[in-house]
Amino acid sequence: MTRHFLVVGAAVAALSLAACGQKADETKGAATPAEQAATPDANPAATVPTLADETKAGVFATKMADNDMFEIEAAKLAASRSTNPSVKKFAMMMETAHKKTSDGLKSAISASGATITLPTMLSKDMQDELDDLSKADPKDFDKEYADAMVDAHQSALNLLQRYAQDGDTPTLKTFAAETAPKVQEHLNMAEGLKKGFETGENVAKARQ
Numbered sequence: 281m282t283r284h285f286l287v288v289g290a291a292v293a294a295l296s297l298a299a300c301g302q303k304a305d306e307t308k309g310a311a312t313p314a315e316q317a318a319t320p321d322a323n324p325a326a327t328v329p330t331l332a333d334e335t336k337a338g339v340f341a342t343k344m345a346d347n348d349m350f351e352i353e354a355a356k357l358a359a360s361r362s363t364n365p366s367v368k369k370f371a372m373m374m375e376t377a378h379k380k381t382s383d384g385l386k387s388a389i390s391a392s393g394a395t396i397t398l399p400t401m402l403s404k405d406m407q408d409e410l411d412d413l414s415k416a417d418p419k420d421f422d423k424e425y426a427d428a429m430v431d432a433h434q435s436a437l438n439l440l441q442r443y444a445q446d447g448d449t450p451t452l453k454t455f456a457a458e459t460a461p462k463v464q465e466h467l468n469m470a471e472g473l474k475k476g477f478e479t480g481e482n483v484a485k486a487r488q
Contacts, residue, residue: 334442334466337394337449340456344385345398347436350406351378354428356412364422370473372461374429377466392451423477437463 333339349373358371389396402410409428416424440463444456 283305285321306447334439335351335446335448337389337392337447337452338396340439340443340447341389341394341396341438342399343385344436345382346403346406347432347439348378348382348385349402350397350410351375351432352382352404353410354413354432357410357423358425361414361418361421362425366473366476367422367425370429370469371418371425373469374466377462381462384455384459388455392449394449394452423474426470426473426477430474432465433463433467433470437467 310328333341346449355371355375355378358367362368362371389398402459409432411426413421413424437460440456440460444453446461447453447456
């Protein structure tokens, strides 16, 4: 009996290994739903989480608000920690711009008639990003801030473009469509900062 359980346990543990020679129907039959969900797909691209829920007003608004809060808090951090004039100038612009975007989002929600409660605290992922920035070595801070700004603005742009195209609430779709070009401008600027730090060229200063 003990040997039987050991064999069964070994079969379950090997479910995610295609090279083990198990037939597909045997794998599906032996795995529980939870085990199947945790098993990596053979195609890495298929493991990327679906973005379908981002077309829902509540999800879109929550993610957008989270991004705005992160941008504002990161800008305040850069204002106090950076010694680079270009970074400080960019951070000041981001704080102002994302406060405006945050207000625009609230106005759009109100105009839409949707009942959405926006977060007042950063999500764990965004808080972790901010914590990493706050702990960055002084000599590395400017580069890490630039890297974070590229990632944050690319994420926000993807969110806005997707909702502008497939969103479920017209007023918020308009907000997304009008906001996306501004975020694209910010992304271009952040990429300029990042390029300057990566190549050693004074690209960032040239943008002042």
